[in-house]
Structures are given as C-alpha cells and as structure tokens.
Amino acid sequence: MSMIFFACVVRVRDGLPLSASTDFHLNQDFLECRKRLKALSSMLARYPSRGTAKGRNLSIHFLSSGDVACMAICSSSYSTIMAFCFLEELRWEFAASYNTRSINSASRPYAFIEFDNIIQKVKHHFNSTRGSRAKANWEKVEEELKLQPPVQLQLEATELLNGLSNGGHAGGHVEVVPTYRMQPVTPLGILSLVLNIMCGALNLIRGVHLAEYSFQEDHEGIGNVIAFFLPFLACVFQCYLYLFYSSARKVKTFVLLFCVCSCNIYLYGLRNLWQISFHVGVASLSSYQILTRQLLEKQPDCGV
Numbered sequence: 001m002s003m004i005f006f007a008c009v010v011r012v013r014d015g016l017p018l019s020a021s022t023d024f025h026l027n028q029d030f031l032e033c034r035k036r037l038k039a040l041s042s043m044l045a046r047y048p049s050r051g052t053a054k055g056r057n058l059s060i061h062f063l064s065s066g067d068v069a070c071m072a073i074c075s076s077s078y079s080t081i082m083a084f085c086f087l088e089e090l091r092w093e094f095a096a097s098y099n100t101r102s103i104n105s106a107s108r109p110y111a112f113i114e115f116d117n118i119i120q121k122v123k124h125h126f127n128s129t130r131g132s133r134a135k136a137n138w139e140k141v142e143e144e145l146k147l148q149p150p151v152q153l154q155l156e157a158t159e160l161l162n163g164l165s166n167g168g169h170a171g172g173h174v175e176v177v178p179t180y181r182m183q184p185v186t187p188l189g190i191l192s193l194v195l196n197i198m199c200g201a202l203n204l205i206r207g208v209h210l211a212e213y214s215f216q217e218d219h220e221g222i223g224n225v226i227a228f229f230l231p232f233l234a235c236v237f238q239c240y241l242y243l244f245y246s247s248a249r250k251v252k253t254f255v256l257l258f259c260v261c262s263c264n265i266y267l268y269g270l271r272n273l274w275q276i277s278f279h280v281g282v283a284s285l286s287s288y289q290i291l292t293r294q295l296l297e298k299q300p301d302c303g304v
C-alpha cells in the first residue's frame with residue numbers, strides 16, 4: 001500500500017527532534033527504519049538539502065531548509081515527487097508556526113509536540129486519494145528535482161550508522177547503547193521470583209506494623225523496623241537483577257544476600273529458626289538464579 005507512515009521535524013545542526021507524528025506501528029521493518037531515520041537525522045548537515053534513503057519496503061525522504069529538516073518514512077512504492085511535495089508543505093507549515101529563535105532555543109526533544117496535529121492533518125491529506133491540493137505543487141517540485149536530484153542513499157547501507165559508530169557528526173541526542181539479551185527465564189527462576197515477592201511482602205507488612213508500634217510506644221525498636229525494611233528492598237533488587245542485566249551483578253548479588261542473612265539473624269527472637277531459614281533459603285535460591293542466568297548475546301543498537 002503506497003502511503004506515508006511517519007513524519008518528523010528535526011533541527012539540522014544536532015538532529016534534535018522538534019516534533020513528530022504519533023504513529024504506532026509494530027512492524028519490524030518500520031521499527032528498523034525508525035532507528036535508521038534517527039541515525040540519519042544526526043548527520044543531515046553533511047548532506048544536500050534533499051535526499052532519499054531507499055529500502056526494499058520502506059524509504060526515508062528528507063528536506064532541509066535553514067535550521068530545520070522535515071523527514072518522512074514512506075512505502076517504497078510511494079511517489080518520490082509526492083513525498084517531497086508532502087515535505088515541502090510540512091516545511092511551510094512549520095515555518096509559519098515557529099520562528100528561528102524558538103527553534104534555536106529548544107533544549108529538549110519534541111519541544112513542539114503540538115505540531116503533531118498539523119503533521120497528522122497534512123499526512124492524512126496526502127494519503128487520501130481524493131485530495132487535489134496534494135498535487136498542486138507537483139509540477140514545481142518535479143522541476144526542482146530534475147534540476148537538483150535528491151542524494152540517493154541505501155537504507156541498509158552502513159554509512160547511515162557511521163556517524164554513530166565513529167562518533168563523527170552524531171548529535172548529543174543519539175547514542176549507541178548496547179542491548180543486552182538475557183537467557184530465557186526458567187521455571188525455577190519464576191519460582192524464585194514468586195517466593196522473593198512473597199518474602200518481600202512479608203518483610204514490608206511486618207516492618208510497617210512494627211513501625212507503627214515503635215513510633216508510638218517503643219522507640220528502641222527502630223533497629224528492628226530497619227531490619228525488616230532492608231530485606232524488603234533486597235528482595236526487590238534481587239528480582240530486578242534476575243530479570244534485567246546490570247553491571248557488577250555478582251558483587252551486587254552477594255551484597256544483597258549478605259543483607260538478607262544479616263537482617264534475619266538480627267531479627268532472631270521476632271522470627272523463629274524456621275522462618276529465618278525460609279527467608280535465607282529464598283534469598284540463596286534467588287542469588288543462584290541471578291548468577292546462573294547469563295547474557296545470551298550483546299548487540300549494538302541505534303536506539304529510538
């Protein structure tokens with residue numbers, strides 16, 4: 001289906017996104033194209049004012065003018081001339097809404113997110129087959145493209161990502177962040193999570209009840225309150241370490257296990273040996289699961 005899927009406005013000098021259409025597509029090709037669009041947006045200053053990055057199913061078109069650039073993701077079968085007509089109209093709409101001073105002073109991404117309403121309106125108009133105004137500038141744009149053809153890029157080409165991997169012209173708003181994929185969660189791991197959540201809930205409930213009593217009657221029981229709350233926090237962090245990758249996992253795991261063991265020994269008297277053994281056992285099981293769940297692979301990602 002020939003259509004425009006996504007559009008955004010970025011600042012040319014650093015690739016800061018100023019506004020974008022709020023489109024939600026879960027198609028993998030589209031998500032990958034979004035990543036490459038973001039990588040390309042940080043390098044627009046090195047390219048001519050018009051350009052097209054062709055892909056098998058999707059293409060990126062961009063039009064730079066002064067401080068801003070309009071970019072769009074379209075199906076590869078969508079007319080290039082129509083795509084630049086769309087970008088031209090989007091550029092005029094944005095220029096009429098915001099001045100150079102406000103554009104240069106923007107410090108956060110999507111500072112003009114309200115412009116999405118106009119993007120959606122123009123996009124809907126160009127995707128509509130009955131829109132005659134969409135073809136009003138066809139001849140003008142066609143003539144301009146003949147005189148100054150857009151630079152042609154390959155969407156799959158690695159040069160779109162060179163600015164990120166080499167630190168070239170990449171703006172401060174685009175980073176290469178490694179994506180860590182963990183091994184699949186095991187049934188024993190799920191059991192350890194459930195038991196950990198249960199232990200955390202028990203510690204929180206006992207701690208809250210004891211805190212109410214201690215603050216009213218026995219101020220010397222504050223140590224016991226802390227000894228209940230610390231294992232609660234340790235249980236929460238153990239669940240996090242099991243589910244998500246974190247640097248220095250082994251050190252953090254042993255620190256959390258030591259915290260649970262120490263606090264439960266301190267609580268001897270408020271808890272019997274069976275209760276202490278249960279909490280320490282669950283913490284030990286969780287620690288074992290954290291240490292045995294390894295990274296599956298590490299891949300660079302362009303982030304969106």
